[in-house]
Each structure stands twice: as structure tokens, then as C-alpha cells.
Amino acid sequence: MAGSWQLARRTLSGPSWVRGSGPAVLNRLRDAAVVRPAFLTAAEEETLSRELEPDLRRRRYEYDHWDAAIHGFRETEKSRWSEASRAILQRVKAAAFGPSQTLLSSVHVLDLEPRGYIKPHVDSVKFCGATIAGLSLLSPSVMRLVHTQEPGEWLELLLEPRSLYILRDSARYDFSHEILRDEESFFGELRVPRGRRISVICRSLPEEMGPGEPGQPPPAC
Ligand SMILES: O=C(O)CCC(=O)C(=O)O
Numbered sequence: 001m002a003g004s005w006q007l008a009r010r011t012l013s014g015p016s017w018v019r020g021s022g023p024a025v026l027n028r029l030r031d032a033a034v035v036r037p038a039f040l041t042a043a044e045e046e047t048l049s050r051e052l053e054p055d056l057r058r059r060r061y062e063y064d065h066w067d068a069a070i071h072g073f074r075e076t077e078k079s080r081w082s083e084a085s086r087a088i089l090q091r092v093k094a095a096a097f098g099p100s101q102t103l104l105s106s107v108h109v110l111d112l113e114p115r116g117y118i119k120p121h122v123d124s125v126k127f128c129g130a131t132i133a134g135l136s137l138l139s140p141s142v143m144r145l146v147h148t149q150e151p152g153e154w155l156e157l158l159l160e161p162r163s164l165y166i167l168r169d170s171a172r173y174d175f176s177h178e179i180l181r182d183e184e185s186f187f188g189e190l191r192v193p194r195g196r197r198i199s200v201i202c203r204s205l206p207e208e209m210g211p212g213e214p215g216q217p218p219p220a221c
């Protein structure tokens with residue numbers, strides 16, 4: 001599977017990880033929906049996934065919540081990390097967040113099984129601020145953004161393993177985001193076969209909320 005993915009990737013014309021419904025929306029969201037391919041080294045990906053595995057393995061994949069946004073997943077909120085992982089998260093912070101932004105104290109870790117997927121949603125504005133930054137481990141996937149008022153306006157992000165994506169401002173507030181299920185997992189013509197994917201997601205706090213105030217976010221906010 002990994003082999004066929006590599007093969008497919010080479011057929012892309014030029015390095016592009018973002019596609020959209022038109023040049024206007026691509027331009028407008030140039031700084032609001034960002035993909036940084038190969039943000040992690042293979043060793044860093046290994047560091048994170050090894051550290052997360054014991055905790056994740058203790059949990060069961062969840063399905064069948066008719067109203068839930070996420071299907072075929074398990075998750076955890078992690079606030080204590082090894083020194084090596086802290087250094088990685090520090091790099092995410094520097095790359096994605098501004099000096100005035102405070103991050104949620106725990107990092108959201110989401111483990112999607114190969115047939116797991118995330119339906120379109122906008123992260124709760126009550127619990128999450130203007131910026132969402134996610135590392136993707138193990139499997140490629142496609143994240144689709146659709147304007148909540150203008151469904152003809154959309155972007156797709158190709159999230160390769162070891163990439164970082166950043167959604168901020170308009171991309172975070174005015175567009176829903178979703179992770180496509182395996183049957184629908186295409187980036188344009190490019191088939192993006194889904195395996196197990198772990199994402200490590202950092203979020204800023206809502207501006208008006210200080211770090212010590214009550215109101216811990218729900219596991220998936
Ligand atoms: O897995 C991801 O990268 C995104 C997860 C997500 O959208 C959420 O938990 O709100």
C-alpha cells in the first residue's frame with residue numbers, strides 16, 4: 001500500500017498540497033489554510049507515534065454515534081510529553097501561532113482507523129480560538145474545507161504523513177472541515193488510500209479566555 005501511494009504521488013504535476021474551487025478562494029485563504037509537507041522527520045514521526053501508542057491502545061475505536069462528527073476513532077487529550085516530543089510541539093507552536101496566542105493546555109490526539117472519517121464541522125468557537133494546527137502521522141488523507149454560506153467555495157488539502165496543516169481565521173471560522181473516508185479519498189485525480197491515521201492537534205484558546213479559567217474543552221472541540 002505504501003508503495004502504490006509513493007507511485008501515485010509522483011504523478012502530481014508539481015508540488016501542490018492545496019487545490020480549490022477557483023483562484024479567488026485559493027488566494028483569499030493563502031495564509032489561512034496552509035500545508036507544510038515534511039514538517040516532521042521520519043524519526044520525529046516515530047517518536048510521537050511510539051509515545052502515543054500505549055495510551056491509544058488502551059482505548060476502543062468508537063462508531064455508531066449517529067450525530068457525531070467523527071466515525072471510527074479513538075482519542076486522548078495529552079498534556080505531559082517527553083522532552084523530544086515537547087521540542088516537536090514547540091516547533092508547531094512557533095510555525096502556527098502568533099506571540100499573542102495562548103494554546104490549550106492539552107493537545108488533542110485523534111486516531112482514525114482506515115475506514116474512519118470526519119464529517120464536515122466547524123470547531124466550537126466556545127472552546128477553540130482562531131488557530132488549529134495538526135500534525136498527520138502514518139497515513140495520507142484529504143481534508144476538505146467548504147464555505148458554510150457558499151457551498152461552491154471549497155479547498156482540499158493533501159495531508160501526507162509528517163505534514164503540518166494550519167487552519168486559521170476565515171479557514172477556521174467560515175469553512176467547515178472534514179477528513180474524507182477511504183471511498184471518497186481523492187485529491188483531484190489522485191487516489192489517496194487511507195490507512196490508520198493519527199493526528200496531533202494544537203489549538204489556541206478563544207481570545208477572551210485566559211489559560212487558568214474554567215471551561216475545559218470537550219475531547220473533540
Ligand atoms: O484529525 C484532524 O486533523 C482534525 C480533527 C478535527 O477536525 C477535530 O477534532 O475537530
Ligand SMILES: [Fe+2]
Binds near residue numbers: 121122123
Ligand atoms: Fe475539527
Ligand SMILES: [Mn+2]
Binds near residue numbers: 220221
Ligand atoms: Mn473537533
